[in-house]
Amino acid sequence: MHILLRGRDISDIYKFDVYTANGGYEGLKKAVSMKPSEVIDLVKASNLRGRGGAGFSAGMKWSFIPQSEPIKYVAVNADESEAGTFKDREILETNPHQLIEGAMICAWAIQATAVYIYLRGEFWDVAHALDERIAEARKAGFVGDNVLGSGWNCNVYTHLGAGAYICGEESALLESLEGKLGQPRVRPPFPAQKGGGLYKEATVVNNVETLTNAPWILVNGPDEYKKIGTEQSSGNKIFCVSGHVNKPGNYELPLGTTFRELLYTHAGGIANGKQIKGILPSGGSGPIMRVNGNDDPILDTKLSYEDMAKAGTILGSASIIVMDETVDMVWVASKAIKFFKHESCGKCTPCREGTFWLDKVVDRILSGKGQESDVDLINNIAKNMSGVTLCALGDFAANPIIHTIKNFPEDFKAHVEKKEVAAEKAAPAKAAPAPRRGKEAAAQAGD
Amino acid sequence: MSIHDEKYAKRIEATFAKYPDKRSAVMPLLYIAQEEYGWVSPEGIEEVAQYCDMDPTQVKSIAGFYTMYSEQPKGKYWLQVCNDLPCALRGADEFHKQLKEYLNVEEGGTTADGMFTVEHVMCLAACDKAPMLQCNFHFVENLDMEKMKAQIEQWRAEAKAEKK
Numbered sequence A: 001m002h003i004l005l006r007g008r009d010i011s012d013i014y015k016f017d018v019y020t021a022n023g024g025y026e027g028l029k030k031a032v033s034m035k036p037s038e039v040i041d042l043v044k045a046s047n048l049r050g051r052g053g054a055g056f057s058a059g060m061k062w063s064f065i066p067q068s069e070p071i072k073y074v075a076v077n078a079d080e081s082e083a084g085t086f087k088d089r090e091i092l093e094t095n096p097h098q099l100i101e102g103a104m105i106c107a108w109a110i111q112a113t114a115v116y117i118y119l120r121g122e123f124w125d126v127a128h129a130l131d132e133r134i135a136e137a138r139k140a141g142f143v144g145d146n147v148l149g150s151g152w153n154c155n156v157y158t159h160l161g162a163g164a165y166i167c168g169e170e171s172a173l174l175e176s177l178e179g180k181l182g183q184p185r186v187r188p189p190f191p192a193q194k195g196g197g198l199y200k201e202a203t204v205v206n207n208v209e210t211l212t213n214a215p216w217i218l219v220n221g222p223d224e225y226k227k228i229g230t231e232q233s234s235g236n237k238i239f240c241v242s243g244h245v246n247k248p249g250n251y252e253l254p255l256g257t258t259f260r261e262l263l264y265t266h267a268g269g270i271a272n273g274k275q276i277k278g279i280l281p282s283g284g285s286g287p288i289m290r291v292n293g294n295d296d297p298i299l300d301t302k303l304s305y306e307d308m309a310k311a312g313t314i315l316g317s318a319s320i321i322v323m324d325e326t327v328d329m330v331w332v333a334s335k336a337i338k339f340f341k342h343e344s345c346g347k348c349t350p351c352r353e354g355t356f357w358l359d360k361v362v363d364r365i366l367s368g369k370g371q372e373s374d375v376d377l378i379n380n381i382a383k384n385m386s387g388v389t390l391c392a393l394g395d396f397a398a399n400p401i402i403h404t405i406k407n408f409p410e411d412f413k414a415h416v417e418k419k420e421v422a423a424e425k426a427a428p429a430k431a432a433p434a435p436r437r438g439k440e441a442a443a444q445a446g447d
Numbered sequence B: 001m002s003i004h005d006e007k008y009a010k011r012i013e014a015t016f017a018k019y020p021d022k023r024s025a026v027m028p029l030l031y032i033a034q035e036e037y038g039w040v041s042p043e044g045i046e047e048v049a050q051y052c053d054m055d056p057t058q059v060k061s062i063a064g065f066y067t068m069y070s071e072q073p074k075g076k077y078w079l080q081v082c083n084d085l086p087c088a089l090r091g092a093d094e095f096h097k098q099l100k101e102y103l104n105v106e107e108g109g110t111t112a113d114g115m116f117t118v119e120h121v122m123c124l125a126a127c128d129k130a131p132m133l134q135c136n137f138h139f140v141e142n143l144d145m146e147k148m149k150a151q152i153e154q155w156r157a158e159a160k161a162e163k164k
């Protein structure tokens, strides 16, 4: 059953008429017939948790907004830039009205003045189509002035980013929306507080997938929602499966589905008859899992917030990158660190300098010129970056190093002992380093 | 040449209407400047700064922070190939290399005829359709060199037809 990817069941549900003919905007109607605080309580009771990575209770987040403030905002996080993540895009392309409806339910619950949907710049075509969908909803009275005759005014606007992963971090997103460099803010104040949100007003920031759940919850009730999933992880989740599987793609399944079911029943199994060696369960940023072939019991781990934590990793955005036995994990670490080096906003020294040095030394190891002491060196640099930076990107960047060394020591050993390493041929062709634009710009601007 | 041109007036007005603060229009307006000049030229920066009541150096730093603003002229077709980890697991590095060889360009370079710029970028949220690239902000997916060559021919033909 699809709650989110309903375009899979009804192919033209992106159209306004088709959406409303299939129950669309009933959740918003229900919400507007209730008191805002009742809507918050209902969403809280559903145990809907944020799908952007951290898994924080959505209803709880909404309840932090001070009701007495005259101006409040909803910012929808459609920056979707974590490597391996492509779920929000499918929602936006195939079921956009449900996101608009979900965002409006949140907006009603906090009595927001306006909703801004922040899309990564590369979603250029998606954003322009979304503008048309918003116009349809406005014309029908679901968005804009006097929503459903309630006397409440709330518009929905899109805003395009321009290619910066860090703008997915909520405070950087708000900075970017204000026309500044996309660099995280010092907290507190938090976005939900006066002084910490958009234009200094209290703001809810939620991921696209999180909000797209809201209409279903309003219509079917929190108890029905909690029947799906596990004790602590309610509802469905979209799993983005990429890498060495036969059928990469998005799969919407109940939280608590096992890796084995996801990869074999849905994603078509491992490509080319190979054995699995490792899985990155939360894109490039979460701890990598070691898998000793396709029979490893670790594949029976349930994909829920609590079970993934027990397995020493995170569910995060549930971007499942599958790697088979031919993959060299030093090469994986190198790919990951190049990403974070490129995307570090440059505001704090441990992240800016740390990613630079990690990239340099990992490259040295990868090219066979490294020493055993280099492995200790990168492990130390990574550990020293953890927990001391302004935003979580510093930790994200340290993770691939710390956990590939911990889980695949033999790959590092093979490189420093200059043995033949599997898939050496897959190593990236030497390319000119990408200009460190973010950092240079930050250093020049200083604002 | 200018973003003051009549053809942008409506879009610029609609942009300012979205936000309570003029400064928020800087990113959308930089896109318009890029459309007009082909890159965010000094004139474009100056005009955006005037519109948004900002200092041109601030506008320039914004343009520099984000990778989708081009700080120098690019080829008519700006090809940004994703070679991030998920795409690379499905052959994107090799595809990127072959594409550069086929067009005879270096990383980040533009072909002698000014038609194509090739560079690599990070994940574009299309990892299940690798190899893929973004051409002037539109996605081209599920590629191999065979399909790519046909696409290149099509772009060349389009450009030729435009000239006439």
Ligand SMILES: Cc1cc2nc3c(=O)[nH]c(=O)nc-3n(C[C@H](O)[C@H](O)[C@H](O)COP(=O)(O)O)c2cc1C
Pocket (backbone or CB within 6 Å): A049, A050, A051, A052, A053, A054, A055, A056, A077, A078, A079, A080, A081, A082, A165, A166, A167, A168, A169, A170, A171, A205, A206, A207, A208, A210, A211, A391, A392, A393
């Ligand atoms: C470096 C960094 C990048 C992030 N990128 C995204 C993103 O692309 N999309 C997203 O929804 N959340 C992203 N987040 C998480 C957001 O900061 C925030 O927690 C989220 O939007 C909250 O929404 P949720 O509670 O609905 O998950 C990122 C966080 C960090 C630290």
Ligand code: SF4
Pocket (backbone or CB within 6 Å): A166, A183, A184, A343, A344, A345, A346, A347, A348, A349, A351, A352, A389, A390, A391, A392, A393, A394
């Ligand atoms: S941790 Fe990195 S990305 Fe985050 S604020 Fe510091 S420098 Fe910027």
Ligand code: FES
Pocket (backbone or CB within 6 Å): A083, A084, A085, B082, B083, B084, B085, B086, B087, B088, B122, B123, B124, B125, B126, B127, B128, B130, B132
């Ligand atoms: S890694 Fe290429 S689109 Fe995600």
